Amino acid sequence: MQQALPDVAVVGAGIVGLSTAYALLERGVEVRVYEQGAPGNGQSGGESRIFRHAHGDPRLVRDTQDSRAVYDEWSERLGVPLISGDGAVAIGPSVDDSLPLLQEAGVAAHRLDSAQLAERLPALASYDGPAMVDERGGSIHTRAMVGALVEALGDRLVTDEVLSVRPVGGEVEVRSGGRTDRYRAAVVCAGRGTDHLARTVGLSIPVEHAAHVRLTFAVRGAAPARLSTLQDSSGVFGETGVYAAASADHTRFAVGLSGHTPVREDGSVLAPGDLEDLARRAARYVSRALPGLDPDPVEVRHCWVTRLPWGEDGIGVWEREGILFPVGHNLFKQAPGLGRKLAAAAAGEPLPDLLRPEARLGAPPA
Template sequence: MRTPEPPVAVIGAGIVGLSTAHALRERGIEVRVYEQGVPGNGQSGGQSRIFRHAHDDPRMVAAAARSRQVYDEWAAQLGIEAVSDDGAVAIGPSVEERLPLLEDAGIDARRIDARELAARIPLLAGYDGPAMLDERGGSIRTTAVITALAESLGDRLVADEVLSVRHVDGEVEVRSGGRTDRYPHVVVCAGRDTPRLVRDLGLTLPVEQAAHVRLTFAVEGEPPPVLATLQDSSGAFGETGVYAAAVPGHGAYAVGLSQTTGVRDDASLLAPDELADLADRAARYVGRALPGLDPDPIDVRHCWVTRLPWGDDGLAVWQADGVLVPAGHNLFKQAPGLGRALADAVAGEGLADDLRPEARLGAS
């Protein structure tokens, strides 16, 4: 007897696709997930990411709180540490802008002095400017999360590249390298390939593409027992828009600059030397700001960035007759809540108003 086809296809097994598939299965809705490469090895790649509640848009603060709760649930369900309990630290003028929003939302966040800052990030050079701690922030254990979610799918995960998505006879046809299937519902979470795949559905996504580099540096000496994440907007160490997150065990710290390099429509880099320059700048920043790290990186991660025009944390979901299309940047922290919202929409409960493009969620 042939197994019935699942009613939903998810294209892409990065963190958003995996979160959506998991949320659908929590509802008892079967799903097939297409992924052409290793799950989580595209824009979701790397050993750690920052979980933070701090955003410029209060709606994103609330969304982050919902995702943090889901991460806790996953930790219990999947038997993993999903987010470390080290906290998230921010230094610089962003503290003055974002701390009041966190306090208004009831997030456990507060100012900290130079002494507590040194205890939370003992690798950091001396700094006595504005600083805050988000107690429930921390380093997302990306590898553990991706692996657990992907393994839970079993044979629902199909290793194949999707070439086209289109409407046919009231259904959504998905053509991949080795099969052609039709579904009542499709969720496209394909990263930088998303705009291409949904163009035949009449959707033009205002996604700005770029490339980014993140370096990992070894901790010199014994790993500290506590190592909070860092966002540095201060300029005190020669750069602004710096972020860092610890790998499991605190033996290394992944550091990146928020700056990116532009790309053409065919994904070629406008200025290939810029990636090398960004890597050099990150290493020089480490030499000035993080003397507790060996300044020679032990790992490098290059990845694509898909940013919406209203902000670095912008997020939206487009719809087209049975197809849902999330897009945005910095989505690892928001993915658990976003996955549940997408599952709600598939189940007929409607898409949350804040996720519609006209809401400009995450606007700076």
């Protein structure tokens, strides 16, 4: 069947652009997705991410619940499990702050004693401090998700770099390497390129750019039946901002520290040695905290990070004359829900106030 001419352009085939484009198709809106490189190989690259509901901002807890519901729908429709059923574990003092917010929002989360924790996370060393599990959290199967969305989009996805987007006579003109086209609306999901394209329409987005590294380790012995994700704020094993997520087959665990190294205005990394230091600290953490892993990493993932100044999980969507610019960090868990809201706005519905930058979604409560 011949496709109709696209109404909406999406710039970028990371998880946000792919989710937005798929949500447009769900609404019957034709779309063209521009990707300059390989889909899902920017900030969305690598195997696994954490899906968790725990956030300091209760509005973001609810927004994540919306996203989880869309994950379920898409898993079913695409025929691919997108999130493991292993739960998201947190240990350390953050548990006392997070658990009441989760329970108030109706998220299935509860405390774990040390035996229950060992059952959820057999790779973890003995620990008897505060611990909890978010039962509907878990490891996102990132590569399976990107692959399924790319397949669903088919030849709506084109390999091309967008140089500019601008409003022209009530439409949006998109100029890319090989073509100039006009659309009813455009959604710029270009990751670290989003604020650059926003400047072409006079918007200045206060995004902070940084570089980050995460290591992946092999699980020793047979793969455990269950391998929850981990967030460790305890300091018991020498670090306070640790996150980890499992591969779909439970044979690998990717571990990172929440630190980043800043990037200059021209895009260059300020102190590349910081990345080596972060990687060394992550490996040292593994040798202390996760005896169930082989401490020699099997994969190293370097990546760019784009964060809003109001919080690690902050999200904002800037809008100018039919062009939307979503920005934030830790967007994998939000992507299906965010994609649906961006698709609705690109199709002519109002953008929810919660997503506007003035709402500072994801800001920790004062």
